[in-house]
Structures are given as C-alpha cells and as structure tokens.
C-alpha cells in the first residue's frame with residue numbers, strides 16, 4: 001500500500017500549479033558574442049539552462065553541441081570561473097582586455113550582472129552578451 005500512496009503523491013505534485021516547471025523544463029537563452037575592441041561580426045547562439053541553472057551550464061551545453069561556440073575559463077579561488085576566451089579570442093591583462101558579461105532582459109534593459117558565469121542564473125529569453133572589452 002505504501003508505493004501507490006507515494007506514486008499518487010508524486011502525481012499530485014506534478015499537477016500542482018507552478019510545480020511542473022521545477023521538474024521539466026528548459027529555460028531558453030541566447031548568447032551574443034561581440035567585440036568592442038576590434039570591429040568584427042557578432043555571433044548569436046541559442047541554448048538553454050535547466051530550471052534555475054547557472055549560465056556556465058548553458059555555455060557548456062552550447063559548446064558540446066558543436067555550433068561553433070567555444071570558451072575557456074580559469075577558476076578564481078574566491079569568485080569561481082573567470083571567462084578567459086570566447087571563440088579563441090583570449091583576454092589579455094597586458095592589453096587590459098576582458099570578456100565582460102552583460103544581460104539584455106526581455107524588458108529590453110541591459111544589465112551588468114554583479115556575479116560571473118558560474119553564479120549568474122539566466123531568466124527565460126535573456127540574451128547573454130559576452131563582450132570583449134577594455135578596462
């Protein structure tokens with residue numbers, strides 16, 4: 001008798017409003033790669049993160065899908081993954097260049113997250129902008 005009760009509890013959970021999203025779904029995002037230092041064509045890719053998943057998960061998924069997107073990062077002891085290169089273009093401390101992380105939200109606001117790719121949790125239909133920039 002215990003198993004059927006558990007099963008019906010699980011079914012009930014799935015039927016509760018709001019709950020299915022936590023089980024299923026993909027949160028679609030776009031990734032725009034752009035260069036503000038040396039003019040070069042932008043590239044846009046589509047990928048997704050899992051429910052409440054972190055950005056780097058979607059970036060890894062995109063990289064593995066072989067759509068021409070690749071990236072490397074270094075692990076910072078305090079802040080986690082720090083983006084080093086995108087599509088072969090490497091940041092240079094000497095030239096004071098880095099990969100800035102920006103997010104264009106569905107309300108068309110562009111924000112500069114105060115966390116990196118290992119901490120940022122994208123929202124559905126966010127356009128993540130990886131912008132080669134100087135500081």
Ligand code: B12
Nearest residue numbers: 076079080081082083098099100101112113114115116135
């Ligand atoms: C200077 C600075 C930068 C410089 C670092 C280059 C340099 N050589 O100066 C630049 C402009 C590149 C930078 C970039 C970013 N930064 Co910054 N940065 C700082 C700042 C003001 C000082 C760091 C420092 O020099 N510490 C002293 C040295 C001696 O210690 P250190 O451990 O060697 O410092 C290194 C790390 O801090 C690392 N670093 C800097 N920022 C970041 C961000 C992330 C996510 C990681 C993993 C590492 C990292 O670079 C430093 C130099 O090598 C701090 C705030 C603060 N007051 O501490 C924010 C700070 C560390 N940065 C922050 C953020 C969010 C970013 C960005 C993600 C911003 C963005 N949206 O693009 C990007 C990183 C993107 C990426 N490529 O992954 C946050 C991190 C919070 C968090 N929990 O993730 C902080 C705390 C500021 C904030 N907004 O609150 N940053």
Ligand SMILES: *[C@@H]1O[C@H](CO)[C@@H](O)[C@H](O)[C@H]1NC(C)=O
Nearest residue numbers: 027028106107123124125126
């Ligand atoms: C995201 O975009 C898809 C497809 O255009 C749409 O069906 C969905 O409602 C959007 N979600 C949000 C939260 O904007």
